[in-house]
Amino acid sequence: MSIPLLDLKQQFESIKDEVMPSLAELCASQLFILGPKVEELEQCLSAYCQANYGCGVSSGSDALLVSLMSEQIGAGDEVITSPYTFFATAGAICRTGAKPVFVDIDPVTYNIDVSKIEAAITPRTKAIIPVHLYGQSADMDAILELAKAHRLVVIEDACQAIGAECRGRRVGALGEYGCLSFFPSKNLGCFGDGGMVLCNDQTRAERLKILRNHGMAPQYHHHLIGSNFRLDALQADVLLKKIPHLDDWTKGRQQNAADYDRLFDGVAGIELPREADWSTRHVRNQYVIRILDGKRNHVWEGLKSAGIGCAVYYPVPLHLQECFASLGYRQGDFPESERAAAETLALPIFPELTVQQKETVAETVIQLLKA
Numbered sequence: 330m331s332i333p334l335l336d337l338k339q340q341f342e343s344i345k346d347e348v349m350p351s352l353a354e355l356c357a358s359q360l361f362i363l364g365p366k367v368e369e370l371e372q373c374l375s376a377y378c379q380a381n382y383g384c385g386v387s388s389g390s391d392a393l394l395v396s397l398m399s400e401q402i403g404a405g406d407e408v409i410t411s412p413y414t415f416f417a418t419a420g421a422i423c424r425t426g427a428k429p430v431f432v433d434i435d436p437v438t439y440n441i442d443v444s445k446i447e448a449a450i451t452p453r454t455k456a457i458i459p460v461h462l463y464g465q466s467a468d469m470d471a472i473l474e475l476a477k478a479h480r481l482v483v484i485e486d487a488c489q490a491i492g493a494e495c496r497g498r499r500v501g502a503l504g505e506y507g508c509l510s511f512f513p514s515k516n517l518g519c520f521g522d523g524g525m526v527l528c529n530d531q532t533r534a535e536r537l538k539i540l541r542n543h544g545m546a547p548q549y550h551h552h553l554i555g556s557n558f559r560l561d562a563l564q565a566d567v568l569l570k571k572i573p574h575l576d577d578w579t580k581g582r583q584q585n586a587a588d589y590d591r592l593f594d595g596v597a598g599i600e601l602p603r604e605a606d607w608s609t610r611h612v613r614n615q616y617v618i619r620i621l622d623g624k625r626n627h628v629w630e631g632l633k634s635a636g637i638g639c640a641v642y643y644p645v646p647l648h649l650q651e652c653f654a655s656l657g658y659r660q661g662d663f664p665e666s667e668r669a670a671a672e673t674l675a676l677p678i679f680p681e682l683t684v685q686q687k688e689t690v691a692e693t694v695i696q697l698l699k700a
């Protein structure tokens with residue numbers, strides 16, 4: 330029995346009858362760029378995330394970029410973030426001309442280690458981008474307090490964490506900006522690329538909307554240099570149909586995590602994902618275990634041979650990526666990020682996973698640990 334890491338076809342089958350007629354209508358209208366569907370999505374998702382405003386954009390990567398652009402962050406500026414995240418977090422910083430400054434992660438949550446942030450702040454620091462990795466909130470209260478003391482902007486990378494909560498408050502609405510991704514593998518995925526910036530401040534919300542459309546307001550009058558960061562009406566339409574199911578899908582992920590926790594209970598040689606005390610709602614985009622004693626690659630290969638989908642997020646921390654060599658970081662600079670890159674493995678956790686599939690995954694991992 331082969332088990333995929335993610336099976337989006339099952340989800341599509343379950344919502345096909347809701348989505349397809351609506352897409353046909355939209356095609357008949359031929360109104361594809363922004364428009365009422367995107368506005369409805371912005372209202373719906375900003376409410377879901379407890380933010381005042383939403384700005385639909387072309388991807389999670391562009392959500393990060395346009396947030397930085399909105400603060401006029403660029404050459405000569407520094408932005409603090411985690412080296413253990415998807416490339417886009419740091420890529421967006423470099424795209425503006427600013428310099429990413431990495432701070433190591435906390436080994437329990439894989440999120441930025443807040444106790445190490447202050448030492449990385451310089452007079453050039455303009456912003457912090459905490460990442461809510463795998464669906465679990467970073468310690469936002471501590472980050473916001475530091476940011477306030479140093480007058481820094483906080484841009485949350487909530488691409489993996491829609492609906493996650495930190496001490497009862499939804500992520501993405503806690504900093505000045507919150508970035509969401511609708512890449513198909515995220516908890517709320519569209520039929521292609523899409524993203525959103527959340528914010529609470531009206532001036533920022535208006536500026537984001539101008540920047541996503543070439544800095545244009547009114548038409549053909551450009552007072553800012555933006556770009557084409559627009560979200561398609563087709564993607565907004567798909568997302569509007571999916572939102573009513575999101576909480577059930579999240580419950581499915583949480584149930585899967587609880588089942589794995591039970592199936593792996595007491596097994597030697599692994600560490601299970603743990604929840605921080607501030608993380609009051611973990612939305613489980615990934616279930617990532619740590620495999621000790623240098624056996625990660627052995628288990629990874631063994632699962633692949635057994636037809637069980639799994640992945641390493643992420644095998645090379647960002648400070649060791651070739652494209653960032655000019656930043657001057659070395660092996661050993663961020664030991665916890667390097668250890669996570671060497672020890673972690675993500676197992677299937679998509680909502681439709683069956684009890685039998687979970688048992689097979691756990692049994693296979695346990696067998697491989699013994700060999």
Ligand SMILES: *Cc1c(COP(=O)(O)O)cnc(C)c1O
Nearest residue numbers: 388389390415417488489510512
């Ligand atoms: C997916 C992801 C992004 C980028 O989102 P895209 O929509 O693929 O551009 C950024 N940061 C993190 C942490 C992500 O997981």
